[in-house]
Each structure stands twice: as C-alpha cells, then as structure tokens.
Amino acid sequence: MSIYQTVNPATGESVASFPALSDNEVEGVLSQSTEAYASWRKAPLKDRAAVLKRAAELHRERADELAALLTLEVGKPLAEARGEVALVANIYEYYADHAEEFLDDEQLSIAGPGEAIVRTEPIGPIVGVMPWNFPYYQVARFAAPNVVLGNTVIVKHSRNCPQSALAIESILKEAGVPAGVYINAFATSGQIATMVADPRVRGVSLTGSEKAGSAVAEVAGRHMKKFVLELGGSDPFIVLADADLDRAVSDAVAGRLYNAGQACTASKRFIVEDAVYDEFLSRFAEAMEAVQPNDPTDSGTKLGPLASRAAAEELAEIVDDAILHGATAVAGSTPGREGAFFPPTVLTGVVPGTRAYSEELFGPVAVVHRAASASDAVEIANDSAYGLAASVYTTDEAAAREIAAQLEAGMVWINSVSRSAPDLPFGGVKLSGVGRELSRFGINEFANKKLVRIPKPSAGASA
Structure with a gap:
C-alpha cells in the first residue's frame, strides 16, 4: 500500500x-x-x-x-x-x-x-x-x-x-x-x-x-x-514597556505568519507589559487581519495554506477550545472546514488548562498575554513545557541580556525573531x-x- x-x-x-x-x-x-x-x-x-x-x-x-x-x-x-x-x-x-x-x-x-x-x-x-x-x-x-x-x-x-x-x-x-x-x-x-x-x-x-x-x-x-x-516549541515574544512598537508589531506578524506559522521557532506566545498592552494588541490584531491566505503559487502571496486539511482542522479545534473556555478572538475566526487555509487569528484571555495555553500552535494563531512587569513576563514565558527559542523587545539592551539569562530556552533573540543560519547553533531544552x-x-x-x-x-x- x-x-x-x-x-x-x-x-x-x-x-x-x-x-x-x-x-x-x-x-x-x-x-x-x-x-x-x-x-x-x-x-x-x-x-x-x-x-x-x-x-x-x-x-x-x-x-x-x-x-x-x-x-x-x-x-x-x-x-x-x-x-x-x-x-x-x-x-x-x-x-x-x-x-x-x-x-x-x-x-x-x-x-x-x-x-x-x-x-x-x-x-x-x-x-x-x-x-x-x-x-x-x-x-x-x-x-x-x-x-x-x-x-x-x-x-x-x-x-x-x-x-x-x-x-x-x-x-x-x-x-x-x-x-x-x-x-x-x-x-x-x-x-x-x-x-x-x-x-x-x-x-x-x-x-x-x-x-x-x-x-x-x-x-x-x-x-x-x-x-x-x-x-518543537511554544516560543515567547516579550514586549517591554520601552520597546519600539513599530518594530515589535512588524516582527510579531512576521514571526507568527512565516511558513503559515508552521515553524518550531515561530513566535507563538506574545507577552506584553501592561503599559503598552492595549496599543500593541490593537496594532498587532489589525496587522494580522491585513494578511489573508491566498494561492501559494501567486508570487505576491505572503500566507499560504497549512500543509494539510487535517492540520487546519486540528488548529481549529484548539481555537474552539480556547473560546469555549473564555478566550476572545480579537482577529480571525475558526475557518470553514474546506481546504487547508486558515486565517491569521489573535487570541486573548487564554487561561491555563486549555490546549491553546499549553500546546504548540502550529499555524497562524497567536496568543497574547498581559504582563504586570518584566519579571512577570519572564514567569509567564517560562510557564511552558517547551524551551526552544524566545524573543525580547526593549530599548534597554542590558535589561534584555538579563532577561535572556533568565529565560528557559535554547536560543534567545533580542529585538528580533528567531532566524536560522549555518553558523548559529540550533536546539532547545525541556520538551x-x-x-x-x-x-x-x-x-x-x-x-x-x-x-x-x-x-x-x-x-x-x-x-
């Protein structure tokens, strides 16, 4: 067979x-x-x-x-x-x-x-x-x-x-x-x-x-x-209060949608300090919705289908479970069951115990968390069974280095999403x-x- x-x-x-x-x-x-x-x-x-x-x-x-x-x-x-x-x-x-x-x-x-x-x-x-x-x-x-x-x-x-x-x-x-x-x-x-x-x-x-x-x-x-x-991983993307939001929002969209979100090192959990949470969320959701899935053979397409219809259905189940338990889709929605296309989706209010909180979201779905402080952001980031890559956005490089030292990850990027290169070691910790x-x-x-x-x-x- x-x-x-x-x-x-x-x-x-x-x-x-x-x-x-x-x-x-x-x-x-x-x-x-x-x-x-x-x-x-x-x-x-x-x-x-x-x-x-x-x-x-x-x-x-x-x-x-x-x-x-x-x-x-x-x-x-x-x-x-x-x-x-x-x-x-x-x-x-x-x-x-x-x-x-x-x-x-x-x-x-x-x-x-x-x-x-x-x-x-x-x-x-x-x-x-x-x-x-x-x-x-x-x-x-x-x-x-x-x-x-x-x-x-x-x-x-x-x-x-x-x-x-x-x-x-x-x-x-x-x-x-x-x-x-x-x-x-x-x-x-x-x-x-x-x-x-x-x-x-x-x-x-x-x-x-x-x-x-x-x-x-x-x-x-x-x-x-x-x-x-x-x-795989459930990579955190930390945005501190002093971050360059133009750069953070642009990179957040790119980090979540590259390869239709089907990358182990894709940014998946966006952890934003309280002072800039509302502004980041509004701009991020708008930018995500502006990118819609299209024919991957079209030279202008930025977001193609997931690798299979089964993958899209699995992702839809995770989104549905999150919403059932109180989460809100501030961008995107559960797609129809035809084909493997999935719209960019942004979830807030995702709580521990739901699949979207603990599982790797392999597709264009972002989870945004509010953090009370930088130390709270690190705590949320480390509250995961995974530890592959992480990103930290701040204009204070010294603070970023200190946070990088505290993150349970194999790779940490400062003011950048994770990128692969032949001369950079690749790997993680935990699961x-x-x-x-x-x-x-x-x-x-x-x-x-x-x-x-x-x-x-x-x-x-x-x-």
Whole structure:
C-alpha cells in the first residue's frame, strides 16, 4: 500500500504516491549504508567537502524547480520556498568551507608529560527522521555535517513530501555523494524502530513531535544509541514597556505568519507589559487581519495554506477550545472546514488548562498575554513545557541580556525573531529536545571525540 503521497494542500488534489519499503528492502538499506561507511570514512576530507560544495551549487542552479516542489507538497509560498532553498545551499557550503577547521585535531593542555590530542572521527550509519514543514532545510542541517564528517545517513522523510525527498537524494547523487552514503528511505515507523535497534546503526536524529521523539529515544536508549531530538516549541515574544512598537508589531506578524506559522521557532506566545498592552494588541490584531491566505503559487502571496486539511482542522479545534473556555478572538475566526487555509487569528484571555495555553500552535494563531512587569513576563514565558527559542523587545539592551539569562530556552533573540543560519547553533531544552544542530556544535553530535595520549618517553628509552 502506498503511504508516501503528494497531496496539494491548496486544492486537496492527490498528485503522486509511492510505496513504502518492504522489510527486505530495509535490510538492503542497512547493508548498503554500512558498506558505504567503510570506504566513505576513509575518503580524503577534501573530497567529502567537495561534494557538499557541489550540492550547494546545484541547489542554487535549480532553485526555482526545488521551490516549486515545496509549494506543491506543503503549500509554501514561492518566495518563502526560494528562501528555504537558498538557506540550504548556504548550509552545505558552510560545512564544506569549515570542515577542515572543525575536524582538525585538538591539542590539549595537560598537567602530565607528553601530548594529549582529541581527534574528531565518524561513528557509522546514522538515521534521520525528518518533518514536512521545511523538507530541504531539516535534511541539510542533519546530513551536511554528518556526510562531511564521514558518517553515512539514512533519511526517512515525512510521508506528505516524497517528491521533495527524492529531489534531495537526486541532487546529492549528482553532486558526487557515493551510493549508500545518503539513502532516502520510504520507511514505516516500525521499520525506523528496527533500523535504530540494529547494531549497524550508531545514532538517530529526529525532528517532530514529543510523542515521536519519546518513541525514538526509548528505542535508542534501550540499544545504547546516541540521539538528537528537536521537538518543537511554544516560543515567547516579550514586549517591554520601552520597546519600539513599530518594530515589535512588524516582527510579531512576521514571526507568527512565516511558513503559515508552521515553524518550531515561530513566535507563538506574545507577552506584553501592561503599559503598552492595549496599543500593541490593537496594532498587532489589525496587522494580522491585513494578511489573508491566498494561492501559494501567486508570487505576491505572503500566507499560504497549512500543509494539510487535517492540520487546519486540528488548529481549529484548539481555537474552539480556547473560546469555549473564555478566550476572545480579537482577529480571525475558526475557518470553514474546506481546504487547508486558515486565517491569521489573535487570541486573548487564554487561561491555563486549555490546549491553546499549553500546546504548540502550529499555524497562524497567536496568543497574547498581559504582563504586570518584566519579571512577570519572564514567569509567564517560562510557564511552558517547551524551551526552544524566545524573543525580547526593549530599548534597554542590558535589561534584555538579563532577561535572556533568565529565560528557559535554547536560543534567545533580542529585538528580533528567531532566524536560522549555518553558523548559529540550533536546539532547545525541556520538551523542545536534546542536542544541537548547525554551527560547529552540529558536527560533533555524532562524532567520536577520540583521545590520543602520547606520554613523554621515560629516561633511557630509545628515541
């Protein structure tokens, strides 16, 4: 039965479908990845870097073609789709350019005689379980550091973006990545568990829900495998009384609506100090309502559909639950049940115990909270099971730094929404996950940091 299927979220049309792997094919994937690792780990670093450099070039050369696939499969507006492709090219290029620096031996300063060196070496085949919201970007930040390090990777993509998954594999193959070094696997969840448990696999990276992360971590832990998990967030956006409101409102809209609000690091909870609450809310609600969902293939569209009709229905249920328990929709409303489009919505009066208070809102719905003070804003921000990214808006940079130190988050941005870049580490705390991706941290997650100790020869020993 076909479980990987392209369904255009803007129209509901089923475009293409692909069968899942058989169990025999899964064994073939594991064998191929293991065999490829034996030779790839020994390939000269300059050769491994060269294929990433070429992958970056191919992404830039085929930007329009690749962007169109994102629009087709997950409803991403063309401008945002091209932006994702550009970021991916930068990630491949970044690791190609910095691989020698990141993988160079580290000389330790030690108390004893002789030398101590730490080498950074690959560990073997790694499984990556990827989501649908950024099909190319999520793969790049997993695959690029591991491929240049010398690991081999097996990638299971989300079932609703199979053509994007195949496009990645095709580009890497054309870039010169040998067979077996990067394998796209249309696997089931059960087959992924089998792969992670297999002694030939040495680690797993997952981006997705905490339910999926817990399941993968359980299997990985039982079999002593390293894992990296990025599990989403409910990111706070703090606005203090002295903030530049023009900038704060503009960034709040951009931070909430980018990728139709379907980003782990999207601003989701807007926590506004009392002195500017009313003005911020009025301007924010007006600006949100001014952006309406439209055909993602239109070059002027800023907000496309959600990735599926099911996603829109789930979001509508959370909004309905909030309103049932006393919240007010000051902008937007629950949409009709046709299609995957969802209007920008702003909720106030959301109380603890409701889904909108505690769950990640994966779509263009913002929750605005009133804070009595800066310290109250921090308390509200930290009242979440998640801890991925956060933003703080104030003209007092010293105060912002102090608040950043108090926030329970993996990333804090001052007077800016969260943005991804190859040289910035990405990851969170609490239910937002374990481990880091990108920058030099990303290349060390699935590496053997091997100590080589060379004591000083004893007296009388031969040279």
